[in-house]
Every structure is written in C-alpha cells, then in structure tokens.
Amino acid sequence: MSGRILIIGACGQIGTELTLKLREIYGEDKVIASDIREGAEELMQSGTFIKADAKNKEQLENIIRENQIKDVYLMAAMLSATAEKAPMQAWDLNMNSLFHVLNFAKEGLINKIFWPSSIAVFGPSTPKDATPQTTVMEPTTVYGISKLTGERWCEYYYNKFGVDVRSIRYPGIISYKTLPGGGTTDYAIDIFHEAVKTRKYTSFLAKDAALPMMFMDDAIKATIEIMQAPEENIHIRSSYNLAAISFTPEILAGEIKKHFSDFEINYDPDFRQKIAESWPSSIDDSAARKDWGWQHDYDLEKMTDIMIEGVEHRLQE
Numbered sequence: 107m108s109g110r111i112l113i114i115g116a117c118g119q120i121g122t123e124l125t126l127k128l129r130e131i132y133g134e135d136k137v138i139a140s141d142i143r144e145g146a147e148e149l150m151q152s153g154t155f156i157k158a159d160a161k162n163k164e165q166l167e168n169i170i171r172e173n174q175i176k177d178v179y180l181m182a183a184m185l186s187a188t189a190e191k192a193p194m195q196a197w198d199l200n201m202n203s204l205f206h207v208l209n210f211a212k213e214g215l216i217n218k219i220f221w222p223s224s225i226a227v228f229g230p231s232t233p234k235d236a237t238p239q240t241t242v243m244e245p246t247t248v249y250g251i252s253k254l255t256g257e258r259w260c261e262y263y264y265n266k267f268g269v270d271v272r273s274i275r276y277p278g279i280i281s282y283k284t285l286p287g288g289g290t291t292d293y294a295i296d297i298f299h300e301a302v303k304t305r306k307y308t309s310f311l312a313k314d315a316a317l318p319m320m321f322m323d324d325a326i327k328a329t330i331e332i333m334q335a336p337e338e339n340i341h342i343r344s345s346y347n348l349a350a351i352s353f354t355p356e357i358l359a360g361e362i363k364k365h366f367s368d369f370e371i372n373y374d375p376d377f378r379q380k381i382a383e384s385w386p387s388s389i390d391d392s393a394a395r396k397d398w399g400w401q402h403d404y405d406l407e408k409m410t411d412i413m414i415e416g417v418e419h420r421l422q423e
C-alpha cells in the first residue's frame with residue numbers, strides 16, 4: 107500500500123481495536139490515529155496519534171496532506187442514547203465529519219473511505235425479523251436519522267463523483283478492551299462487567315428486547331475485508347446489512363449463568379427500551395456474504411466465554 111491510513115475517532119470502542127489491527131497488518135508507521143481526546147495506552151504507544159476534532163475540516167486536511175493519507179476510516183460519531191440528549195451536536199458531528207471526508211475524496215485528496223452506518227437506520231415500520239437489505243426505513247432516533255442521511259450521501263457521492271466509499275450497518279458490537287459510549291446496545295457489555303464484579307445486573311432493556319449483535323473481532327474483520335475487497339465486488343454504496351448473532355437480555359443472562367450459577371438479572375427499562383423496540387431483531391446480510399464473502403466466526407457461546415475471560419483479565423490488571 108503506497109499511502110497511509112487515517113482513523114478518525116481512533117480512541118472509541120471500535121476505533122481502538124481497528125487501529126491496533128490495521129497497525130498489525132500494514133505496519134505501525136502506515137496507520138495514523140486521531141481523536142479529540144487521547145485513548146488507551148496500547149493505542150497511544152503503538153504509533154502516531156494526532157489530536158483533531160472530526161468536525162474541523164482544516165485540521166483533518168492538514169493531517170491528510172502532511173501524512174500522505176490515502177484511506178480514511180471515519181469512526182467518530184455520537185451514538186443513539188447520547189444523541190437523543192444532544193440532537194444538534196449529534197447532527198453536527200455525525201454529518202459534518204462525513205461531508206469533510208466525502209469532499210476530500212471528491213477533490214482527489216484521498217482514495218478510499220470507510221464510514222460506519224448502523225441498524226439504527228431502520229425504524230418501527232421496518233420488518234423486524236431478518237430485516238432485508240432494501241426495505242422501509244423510517245428511523246425515529248436522531249442517530250438513526252443521521253446514519254440514514256449519511257448513507258444517502260455516500261451513495262450520491264459514489265454515483266455522482268465516483269467516490270470509493272464503503273460502509274457497513276453495524277449491529278451492537280460487544281468487546282471488553284474499550285468501553286462503548288452512549289449506545290442502546292451497551293447493556294450487552296455492561297452485563298459482563300457486573301457479572302464478573304458483583305454477579306448482579308439491572309438491565310436498562312426489557313428481558314425480551316431482541317437485538318442484532320456481534321463480537322468485536324467479527325466487526326473488525328468485516329471492516330477490513332470490505333475495504334480490501336476489489337472495487338468491482340462492492341455493489342452497494344449506501345451501506346451493507348451485516349449480521350452475526352441476535353439475542354435478548356434474558357438469553358444473554360442465561361448464557362452468563364452457565365459460568366456463574368449465582369448470577370442474577372433484574373429489568374428496569376428506561377428510554378433506551380423505546381429505541382431498542384424501533385430496531386430490528388435480526389438482520390438478513392446475504393448481500394454482504396455474496397458480494398465480498400462475509401462470514402462471522404463468533405456465536406453467542408464463544409463470545410460469552412471470551413468476554414468473561416477478557417473482563418476478568420482486565421480487572422486483574
């Protein structure tokens with residue numbers, strides 16, 4: 107690879123692990139991390155970090171020019187629960203950062219963009235089970251509206267200006283290395299921390315709130331594979347449905363009980379329950395499987411084993 111890679115929002119939940127993996131594949135000097143704040147020690151020490159605000163076009167342009175950046179992964183975003191509390195800031199961050207990178211590509215400054223979308227693009231009128239790639243999309247959250255709008259702009263920039271932008275609709279991503287911030291699916295991470303520490307958890311979603319989820323390693327694999335795929339294989343330029351597992355808080359608690367028989371779960375749904383109810387329960391991702399060979403590796407059992415081991419290990423550090 108001739109140019110370098112820039113990850114914007116590198117210190118977030120997905121950004122951290124994505125940066126580390128890309129450095130492992132392409133070499134530490136090829137992958138520049140940037141974020142508005144510093145992140146995990148492992149990330150900060152494994153290569154170059156440049157402080158930047160994803161909303162600031164000039165700052166981003168300087169980083170791109172000074173570091174011969176060719177591919178950009180735009181991971182900065184305000185997630186569903188936080189965005190409901192700060193709608194205008196969420197819109198500002200989620201949309202303007204995307205316009206900056208789309209315009210850099212349009213102007214020929216960079217070659218390729220990865221931009222994550224989400225299952226939040228769907229809404230209450232969308233078929234809930236095995237949600238198709240193309241279907242009714244009437245999101246009711248600020249985050250979902252920003253992601254659906256972003257998808258339309260990605261497709262527009264591809265059709266109109268040939269911008270090579272690639273995207274995935276992430277389900278809830280489960281990991282133990284970096285905590286998530288402000289999502290509706292975050293319960294599925296909090297539950298592991300509380301199970302390991304106290305053997306008790308109060309879920310902010312109802313026991314039967316089924317949502318599509320995925321272990322972090324699968325999400326990173328998908329992100330890198332879609333970016334490595336030959337351009338002619340990418341037939342969808344809005345965003346690809348992507349799936350691995352789907353479960354409810356009750357099912358997840360049952361899996362955790364196999365490790366800790368004294369684990370107790372209670373349910374006290376808050377405003378995030380309404381968001382969860384507006385999203386699909388499971389996703390049909392056959393287009394991603396067909397076009398660029400997507401396959402997930404982690405099922406619920408395997409993910410639970412690794413999460414418990416990972417959280418226990420982190421707590422001992």
Ligand code: AKB
Nearest residue numbers: 185186224289290291
């Ligand atoms: C959230 O819950 O907001 C995110 C997402 C599904 O995009 N994890």
